[in-house]
Amino acid sequence: MGDLNQQMLDKYSNNFLREVEEKVDDGDWVKMCMQCGVCAGSCTFGPDWEHTPQKIFMMIRAGKREAVLNSHSMWLCTSCYNCMVRCPRKLPITHIMHGLASYAHRLGLAPKDQPTRDFSLIFWENSTKTGRVNELRMTISVYFREGFVSGIKKMWTLRNIGRGLFFAKRLNPMELFVSHGCKDKDGLRRALKKADEIEARRRGYAVQPRGYSS
Amino acid sequence: MAKREYAFYPGCSSQLRGSAANYLVSVESMCEKLDVKMTQIPDWNCCGASISYAGSSELARHVLSARNFALSDKHLPGQDIVATCAACWLGGRETIEKLDASSQLLADTNEALKEAGLEYKPGTEIRHMVEVLVEDLGYEELGKPVVKPLEGVKVAGYVGCQTNRPFGIAGESFENPMYLDKLIDTVGGESIAKYEEKVTCCGGSLAFCEPEKAEKQIKTIVESAYDHGADVICTPCPLCQANVEVYQSEINRKQGTKLNMPVVYYSQLLSVAYGGTLKEAGLDGHIIQPKKLQEIAVKVVPTKR
Numbered sequence: 001m002g003d004l005n006q007q008m009l010d011k012y013s014n015n016f017l018r019e020v021e022e023k024v025d026d027g028d029w030v031k032m033c034m035q036c037g038v039c040a041g042s043c044t045f046g047p048d049w050e051h052t053p054q055k056i057f058m059m060i061r062a063g064k065r066e067a068v069l070n071s072h073s074m075w076l077c078t079s080c081y082n083c084m085v086r087c088p089r090k091l092p093i094t095h096i097m098h099g100l101a102s103y104a105h106r107l108g109l110a111p112k113d114q115p116t117r118d119f120s121l122i123f124w125e126n127s128t129k130t131g132r133v134n135e136l137r138m139t140i141s142v143y144f145r146e147g148f149v150s151g152i153k154k155m156w157t158l159r160n161i162g163r164g165l166f167f168a169k170r171l172n173p174m175e176l177f178v179s180h181g182c183k184d185k186d187g188l189r190r191a192l193k194k195a196d197e198i199e200a201r202r203r204g205y206a207v208q209p210r211g212y213s214s
Numbered sequence: 215m216a217k218r219e220y221a222f223y224p225g226c227s228s229q230l231r232g233s234a235a236n237y238l239v240s241v242e243s244m245c246e247k248l249d250v251k252m253t254q255i256p257d258w259n260c261c262g263a264s265i266s267y268a269g270s271s272e273l274a275r276h277v278l279s280a281r282n283f284a285l286s287d288k289h290l291p292g293q294d295i296v297a298t299c300a301a302c303w304l305g306g307r308e309t310i311e312k313l314d315a316s317s318q319l320l321a322d323t324n325e326a327l328k329e330a331g332l333e334y335k336p337g338t339e340i341r342h343m344v345e346v347l348v349e350d351l352g353y354e355e356l357g358k359p360v361v362k363p364l365e366g367v368k369v370a371g372y373v374g375c376q377t378n379r380p381f382g383i384a385g386e387s388f389e390n391p392m393y394l395d396k397l398i399d400t401v402g403g404e405s406i407a408k409y410e411e412k413v414t415c416c417g418g419s420l421a422f423c424e425p426e427k428a429e430k431q432i433k434t435i436v437e438s439a440y441d442h443g444a445d446v447i448c449t450p451c452p453l454c455q456a457n458v459e460v461y462q463s464e465i466n467r468k469q470g471t472k473l474n475m476p477v478v479y480y481s482q483l484l485s486v487a488y489g490g491t492l493k494e495a496g497l498d499g500h501i502i503q504p505k506k507l508q509e510i511a512v513k514v515v516p517t518k519r
Contacts, residue, residue, distance in 0.1 A: 025272045044415040045427050076424070079264035080415035081379035085388045094380075098267040105268045115423035117268045123419075124269025127260040133226035135233055142422055161460050164501035165233065170456075172231035180229050182259050187330030188281060195274040195326040202322070 004205065005107040016065040023203060025099030029091045033057040039083035039093050045076040053083055053093050056100070069109040074101040075116040106205070118145050130181025131188045136171060137179070218350060221290040222252035223282055223306070223340070225299035226260050227452045234299070234452035236499025240481040241298055241343060243494035247359045247485070248351060252296060255286045261305040264376070265419040272312075276319065277326045279309035280334035284327060287335060295340040298481075300376035300451035306340035307381050342377055344450050344480065348393050349384070353400045361489040361515055363402025367506050369483070370409045370439035370447045371395045374454040378413055389413065397480050398448060401487035411438040416457040425464070432461050436475045445506045447477045455479060459502055476504035483507070489515045 012019035020027040033054070040052030051059060051073045059068050074097040083093040101117070104110040110117050119142055126138040143158075144151030155162070165171035182188055193210070200207040228238040245252055259282060262275040283306070286295050297303035313320045314336060324333055347356060371394035377383070383393050390412065395405035414435055417428025435458055439447050449455050459477040466473055478500070485495035492498050492511045 044417070044431065045420070045424075048427060076420070076427075078375075078415050078418040078420050078428075080375040080418065082375070082415070085379045098264075099272075102267045102271075110268075116265075116420060119419065119423040120265050120268035123263065124266040127226070127262065127266065131257075131259040132229070133260050135227065139422075158464070160463055161501070164463070165460070168236070168499045168501055169231070170233045170235055170499055175231055180226070180232075183257050184330060187332075188259055190329035191277050191281065191326045191332075192274050194329045195271065195277045195322075198322045198325060199271040199273045 005109060008107065014063055016063045016068070017061050019065070020060050020100070020103075024096065024103045026092045026095040027099060029096060030057050030060050032089045032091055034089055036088060038086050038088065039091075042082040042086050044078045044080045044082065049073040049076055053097060056097075066109070068100065069104040069107060070111060071104075072111050072114060074098070074104070075110070075114050077101070106208070113146075118142075128189065128192060129185075130179050131185045132180045132182065134175055134179045136173070136175035217249040218346075219251045219253070219293055220296040220341075220346065221286040221293040222254045223258055223286075223295050223297045223302055224254060225297060225302040225452070227456075228298060233456050236496030237298060237452055237455070237479050237481065238496075239494065239499070240479055240485045240490070240496040243485045243490045244481045244488065247488040247490075248347075248356070250346065250351075253290055253293075255282055255295065256289050257285060258282050261299075261302045263301045263305065263419065273319070273322055273326070275305065276309045276312060276323050279306045280313070280323045280327055281330060281332060282306070283309075283338040283340070284332040284334045287338065288332070295338065296343055296346055297340060298343045298452070300342070300374065301453065303340060303342045304376045304381065310336075310338060310340065342383070342450070344377065344393060344397075345383060347397065347480075347484075353396055356397070356484070357400045359488045360401055362487055362510050362513065364398075364483060364487055364507070364510060365402055367403045367510070368406060368443055368445045369398045369403045370406050370442060370444035371398055371412060372409070372435060372439075372447045372449045372454060372458070372477075373412050374449055374451045375413065375415050375418065377450045394448065394450065394480060398483065401483055403483060403487075406439075406442045406444060409438060409442055409444070411435045416454050418453060418457075421457045421461060425461070428457060429461055429465050429468070432458050433465050433469075433471070433473070436462060436465075436473050439475055440473075444475070446504050447475055448480055448483055449477060450480055452479075459500065462502065474502055476500060476502045476507075478504050478507065486511045 037054045040054040077097040081094050122141045127133045143154040227234040262278045373391050398405040417431045421428035455477050462473040482495045486507050497508050
């Protein structure tokens with residue numbers, strides 16, 4: 001991971017905008033931003049963002065590579081698409097934020113213990129294991145991500161919700177043992193593995209080890 | 215004989231034992247009354263939702279959607295795909311849009327899909343259940359099977375984000391879509407035209423990892439419904455439903471509020487109005503009981519007018 005970061009630093013030296021354009025999903029749109037600020041004012045968790053999308057776009061142009069990639073901001077995107085439909089220049093802002101977050105993670109520069117990053121990784125692993133999400137196992141993984149004691153505490157705090165969902169038949173302990181899934185999960189995982197290989201080839205990365213091979 | 219047939223993509227949360235299991239139940243009973251036949255796409259997979267971007271690549275997410283499309287095309291040729299989940303529908307729409315625009319992305323997706331013995335051929339349509347209702351059937355048709363109008367039930371139509379943005383329902387505005395209010399009125403309920411939080415984000419999947427921030431959104435959404443005298447909030451999205459219903463007790467615990475506003479799906483309103491029982495309408499699947507709807511559901515069906 002660290003090596004990839006150095007490789008990119010060497011390749012793009014002072015041109016972070018070009019790096020974003022070439023490496024980040026939909027990054028080629030960044031230069032279109034005219035700094036109007038509608039995205040910043042439309043953002044669901046906007047007040048919690050250290051750098052709003054508007055600022056992030058300016059920071060990219062100003063070459064503030066580390067400040068952008070180390071930021072928690074993009075990880076606060078709820079995928080509400082409000083910025084995107086309101087942007088007068090039609091920038092796919094939601095996708096750019098996801099792309100930046102994903103790129104930061106790939107380079108190993110995303111903040112440590114970023115809760116959304118951790119959730120995202122858990123979600124992907126969970127859903128691609130059998131081809132469908134197992135909500136109970138996913139929830140447990142999320143709550144226990146900071147360790148056993150903190151997991152127990154969280155489960156205890158939310159026990160009433162759990163009980164409510166259980167009686168509403170929307171949560172079932174059986175999910176720990178029997179999971180929904182695709183019959184051809186092996187085929188699905190082969191396809192995803194291949195997608196990783198193609199992606200690496202296109203972007204000039206090494207293939208990320210993921211354990212799709214089953 | 216069914217009048218209309220669709221390939222059905224229910225999505226993970228709607229499965230048995232899932233957090234939106236009652237959504238699927240109510241959709242099935244609603245569709246039965248509307249003579250709509252929905253056949254599940256055999257062996258469908260998760261769409262990746264909007265949250266998997268750290269762990270996956272864009273291409274991998276397109277492969278997920280394209281696999282479902284290819285399976286649908288293979289087993290249910292010629293049928294439009296219908297999704298009931300906002301994120302499933304949105305993810306599918308994005309894949310179609312991107313693959314239509316880039317022949318390389320299309321070729322890459324198919325190179326990966328070949329590993330599963332499948333091929334995606336452009337031309338697929340994925341539609342939200344709501345689109346089927348308002349576009350293919352229309353409000354007039356939707357009003358016909360009503361045997362128990364939801365008289366006196368005040369419903370805050372909470373559209374949320376992903377059924378509304380960035381694609382939305384054709385002809386509707388992003389800031390004030392009207393279809394949900396019209397659906398509510400069609401089945402005899404009372405919609406709330408001035409409900410301000412109609413398109414406010416509930417926090418989405420970040421309710422999991424940033425609960426405090428999401429709870430702030432949810433509190434606003436619920437309080438506004440109270441301000442307008444709503445009996446129930448109604449939504450087309452399984453994540454909106456779960457978040458807005460489930461976290462009210464947490465907000466109460468932390469902030470001493472007394473929020474207790476039921477949250478249901480549009481399909482449950484329709485199902486009850488069409489004479490569905492508690493069970494058929496999935497009204498036995500709530501933490502906060504939608505009492506007014508439950509009362510209507512247990513009433514004896516009057517003879518059809």
